[in-house]
Amino acid sequence: MTGALNLLVLEGPAEREWLAEAAGVVTFVTQHEPVIERRAVETLTREALAALKQTPADLALVSMWLAIGNAELAERGDAEVDALLTELIEGVQARGGVAALCTLFRHVAGPRAETQELRERIRVVNLRARRLSQRTGCFVFDLDRVLSHTGGASLQADVHGGGGEAVSSMLLDELVVLLPEMLGARPTEAA
Numbered sequence: 249m250t251g252a253l254n255l256l257v258l259e260g261p262a263e264r265e266w267l268a269e270a271a272g273v274v275t276f277v278t279q280h281e282p283v284i285e286r287r288a289v290e291t292l293t294r295e296a297l298a299a300l301k302q303t304p305a306d307l308a309l310v311s312m313w314l315a316i317g318n319a320e321l322a323e324r325g326d327a328e329v330d331a332l333l334t335e336l337i338e339g340v341q342a343r344g345g346v347a348a349l350c351t352l353f354r355h356v357a358g359p360r361a362e363t364q365e366l367r368e369r370i371r372v373v374n375l376r377a378r379r380l381s382q383r384t385g386c387f388v389f390d391l392d393r394v395l396s397h398t399g400g401a402s403l404q405a406d407v408h409g410g411g412g413e414a415v416s417s418m419l420l421d422e423l424v425v426l427l428p429e430m431l432g433a434r435p436t437e438a439a
Contacts, residue, residue, distance in 0.1 A: 254283050255270075255307050256305035257285070257309045259313075259350075262407060270420065271284055273427065305347075306345045306346070312374065346387065
């Protein structure tokens with residue numbers, strides 16, 4: 249790979265905390281310092297999300313928190329959020345980049361009776377990420393799978409973040425494994 253890697257990160261509160269050191273991982277894997285554009289999914293408007301499909305990105309990491317933590321988009325319904333995500337993914341792919349949807353950690357701190365609805369919503373959103381991957385060919389960065397092996401209580405983490413360096417280390421290790429595959433999936437330019 250030559251030149252800088254353009255990285256678009258649409259992050260929720262957990263990814264903002266856990267993947268703060270992602271630039272170092274990208275540099276380690278690619279041997280190039282990335283140019284990173286970070287956006288908080290909680291505040292993205294429909295129009296801003298639609299405009300991001302024009303952003304030149306070699307790699308876009310997109311948190312599925314967009315479907316839960318963004319009040320404006322959540323009100324529009326799952327079908328419209330999925331359509332916007334599909335447009336974004338296809339826009340990144342059309343420009344020669346790859347996209348990865350980040351699943352949400354299903355652990356929610358608090359009494360089970362009070363958190364059951366959110367846990368169920370997260371399960372559905374994570375399933376939607378997998379279905380979007382099947383339809384669009386994007387990758388899934390399965391944060392839930394990585395963290396569930398240890399568990400939220402042990403990690404002192406939940407869907408909103410927490411867990412400190414232990415969680416960050418686990419996820420960044422996973423990113424080291426996934427990056428070569430993701431970046432290898434980028435189309436090569438014809439000579």
